[in-house]
Amino acid sequence: MSAVTADSATQDHGHGANAGHGQTTNTGVSNTKLAVWAFLSSEALFFGSFISTYLLYRGRDTNFAAAGLIPEAYNPQDLFNIEFTSATSFILLMSSLTMVLALAALQRDDHRRFRIWIASTALFGLTFIAGQVYEFTEFYREGLQLGSGTFGGSFYVMTGLHGAHVTVGIFWLLSLYQRSLQGKLGSEKSEAVEVAGLYWHFVDIVWIVIFTVVYLVPYHK
């Protein structure tokens, strides 16, 4: 992740490796960026596995409870507070906007705006996480536990892992903010911000999928 940004032989070591100066690589894409994209496509399968698991078990608890095999099923739709989650989803979506604005600002060498945008991105992320923590405690209070049928586990683990990714992203953004404060993040280093942005947007699109298939798509036929 952020390690990636600082370990490219191209960047660290100038002409140390034969990729030459600057960004001149065989593909025209910098090592770091290529690596981040590769990493993200791997992550896509990771989340794909959890989303698939969730979809597979979707609605199964209701049948099991109806057959008396498990004590009770939590109907996700009774549990979810769509308005609330819509709001946090909206915030995460907006953080993607501030993220690109931050990048654009840095590329213009507008460091003040960069810091504003990057900080608000982190703040939005934090708000989202706070929302998730609130949501989890609320669900837990209503009785939904990890062991509640298949829904409890597949819901908490998937959204929890997503939350963990957002958290990592927040740290990453804050480290960029810090570097900018130290004056070490000039526009020539905008790629460090760009790859952080790639990660951040990726986490956002995962949420776009989760939000739709978990929260919005109806559970009853």
Added chain:
Amino acid sequence: MSTTTDLVIAEDHGAIVPVSTGAVEHAEGHSHPGPRQYVIIAVILVVITAIEVGMSYLEGDVDSNVLIAMLLGAAAIKFVLVVAWFMHLKTDSKILRRFFIMGLVGAILLFTVIFLTLHGMQNSYNFPTR
């Protein structure tokens, strides 16, 4: 020649070489969308999300299959918008686009197959024997 010379990759006769002469197919080279476009995209995203949430209240009034299709369609559009504009895949190097599309299509295919296999077995899926 020395190490610092530009790497100019000769045109290959085979087709799979992603790089054409003068590897300076500069990623950042051509027009990055500017803040204006970003804001417009964000507005579109918000509108779609609003429509999506609105749609979810239609449950029961509309055929649920239609509803599901519409919701998934909306999510797909949002997905593409973020990837294409915010992640610059639209303007960025072709190789990244191929990488991503290949991975995405592949992953969707694989999980569809798993899904069909497990789902096709729903009739064989049976409540526990206990």
Added chain:
Amino acid sequence: MTTLDPSSVLAQRQQRLARPTKATGWTSWLTTVDHKKIAILYGSTAMVFMVLGGVEALLIRLQLWRPNGTVLTAATYNQLFTMHGTTMVFLVGMPMAVAFGNYLLPLMIGARDVAFPRINMLGYWIFLLGGVFLYSSFFLGGAPNGGWFGYAPLTSMPMARGFLPSHGADFWAIGLIMLGIGSVTSAVNFIVTTLNMRAPGMTLLRMPVFVWMIFIIAMLTLFALPPVTAALIQVYMDRNFGTHFFDAAAGGDPLLYQHLFWLFGHPEVYILILPGMGIVSEILPVFSRKPLFGARVVVMSGIAIGFVGWGVWVHHMFATGVGPATTTGFGIATMAIAVPTGVKIFNWLGTVWGGAVRLTTAMLYSLGFIAMFTLGGLSGVMHSIVPSNGQQHDTYFVVAHFHYVLFGGLIFAIFGGFYYWWPKVFGHFLSEKMGKVGFWLLFVGFNLTFFPMHIVGLQGMPRRTYTYGTGHGWELMNQLETVGGFIIALAVLVFIVNVVASRKRNDLAGADPWDGRTLEWSIPSPVPVYNFLEVPEVHAFDDFWHRKYTEDEEGRLVRLPSGGSDAGEHPEGEHSDGSHIHLPSPSYWPLVFAFGLPMSGYGFVFKNWWLVGVGVAVLMFGLTAWLVEPDTAQDDHS
């Protein structure tokens, strides 16, 4: 290189976080970021694990020497075969591929290092510590015992349900997740290196076949590991947090685990074999003095195997009742893989055919690979015939199949690769005489061990059974297998002795001892730290060969007057010592970072959240230091 930012903050930091500089001595091995040293670390560590896995196998063989054997208890036996399989696949097969890839990939494409040297090193430490973590379970209540594919719900049921005693399955799940992280970092590194760091003129189609194979397995690794990581997390959650991912009583589906595992597991077997195929594709042309027959087709069939390999995973699940439509589809797809694989076999034969064959040890191993892998492949096709799979599935016939492809394929190629590249890596030859003795011992021992498994499998002996009764007629076959196993051990010992003896004898090899074809032979042996004094310019496939030879009208070889490995070097001049070349500086932090993983790993296994916290803190510390350490070592000039 001067620091980019002369601010005092940075200068201070340079003192506090100065990068290590030592390039020799044992400590340099802890901090090295040189892809060649890392490769040697990978290779030697994997070799140690191979002996461990081999000793486990020998214990298995001793137990099965006679019916109702009493050497091991069932509980121990189950741990041993699980650890044997896990070791051989994750701690021998994959790291060996990374070892060869690490050493050769940059050399073969004309680069000075991989794209991310420090991440490269991180990958190694994760591998080593992950392996140690797994093995420590033997002393912490019991090793993993759910088989190398750890089917749920056997592994996912908590101990209290009485299915598998001990924390074995936790160690297994956490250990594999850890090793998976390491593998993904190597994969990303290889992909970027291959795509971005090629020397001028080294187009994708001019890359050596070995490089292609490494690139393909990197792609496979990248996409194959996430599903299994997800499955392992689910197993861990089921065991420790009462989720019901695979608990049918609460709606979970044990088959989901099998899908997620084999979605990884099958590409995994190609991850294991393709590097071997790459190695053989390098050795055969050199010792036949002919170009690789249909080199492009060999590359294409490698790509085809990479793609089709994604569509066959259910052939491990034919017996699970997935239904006739599914078995039909996957059965046919599995058979289809034989076509591109066959193309490779025939093209290798075509390479040898009509050549000038030198039967060196490396060549013997490569020829052995062709023959033995074909046998393994053919029994693989027999598995894919769904009705006969019903009989063969989970018997020793399957065990025979995969040892023929893994041992007869992968391990043969690895030994071939050792003999072939040893002079390049260490500057001296391995003894050919001992090498040949070793080869024949290994060849005989291998067939004696694994051929009878075909028969005993068809005679009805299931795998993973710690004992068997009399009256089945299985005794003789099992005894032959056990004897064979010890002959293999002898062969491995011969190799180890060879390594030590050759080091003493120090029979110097020179830059191009075999009359090689690829770029690594154009530079001195052992390879200088900077690899290439000048980055070569490439004009053709097998570029180095074409610097030495041309063809007459009949297509016969003609040596060029000035060709040779020194052709590209200019020994005179001020830069002749490579001092103008800037190499990545060593670093402490990947090691620190890597230490955080097993620490939190133990925390997860024993549900000690403090330990998890400490582990994460160590990891964060390592990462932060990594990010803020200066770009180069302080005393680095210019």
Added chain:
Amino acid sequence: MLQGIWRRGRHTKLTAFVVLGAVALAGCGSDSRNQSTFEANGKIARDDANIFNAFFIVAAIIGIGIMAATVFAAIRFRSRPGNENPVQIHGNTKLELSWTIAPAVILAIMGVFTVKMIWDQAAKPANAMEITVTAKQWWWQFEYTKVEGQTKQVVTANELHIPAGVPVWLTLKSDNVNHSFWIPQLMGTKDNIDGHVNTLQLIADEEMATAAEVDQWLGGQCKQYCGLSHADMRVRAKVDSKEVFAKWYESQLEPWTAAELGTFKQWDDVYACSSCHYIQGLVPDDDAGVQAGSKPVPSQRGPNLTHLADRKSFGSATFSYGIESIDPEDLTEWIWDAQKHSAGQDNSKPMQCPEYPDSTAKIKCVGMPSFKHDKRNPMSRETANEIAIFLLNIGKKA
């Protein structure tokens, strides 16, 4: 022609292997090979063997051909003075095409037969006898849910009785981990997976019923690794003539008499045998429900003991006696201290059996608890012997 080759008999692949590997020679000694796939005694097994044999011949030709070509090339084209500079051939499109297409054609032909057989074997035969096979940790339970001419359902364990020539449709279940049911001479394997219901077809050969005096027991074994005692999870099948089968079937429906139950209860009160084992007659209501198929089998932790005396094996067929009766001494030892015999043998690390939470005995979930070591009521060997003799003499009806 293919058909002809296929029909060449059961030993084709064995002989072929003998030819291939001299090592195989002694592998075909005169041992009973009742678990060997080389002998097919049922339709499905024979189909499996036939398609295997057909491809085996193809594979043998390819394999031997490639090995021969490798050895030949290595020797024939050895580097000698004069040939150091061979003609440089970079490829040959025609050759490459042909060795791409030829294997594809061979595989396509194999594919057609394979696919046909897949669908044949998946179909449920008409008028099939139906048996539910439930995999337990670590033994097998058989419930005869549909038998022609019978209205009542038999529940038995570890020894599968079927009539010759009658199609049988097995329903495979598990209530714990994955197992796999396999009787090689009748049919290939199919897994028992919790939450799934798998089906498997088998038809035993008519000839199997004729030689009644010969040991007709066919061996089988759990093939999917299922934990500690996986290797000991064996099974046996007996193919009877229709008459013998019917007689056996009737006998299995009989409950114990009141007198028999009386003797049994003296031990049951102390050792709670019936909390794991189903005994017909103990609760007549249960019996009626089970036989009507309307009630689950009670006490399913262990096998139905009612007709143990009729069996020729015990301990999930790890102790088997061919056509002889169970040895009372062996059974005594088992009842007394089953742990000693069961897979674990690792008495140093006893595991609490969750299904037996209050027991003070060292219980491993391997088969039986060890009554010898039961802290509250340690069993004497005499008692064990009495129980064994009782079980082996009682209810013997067949």
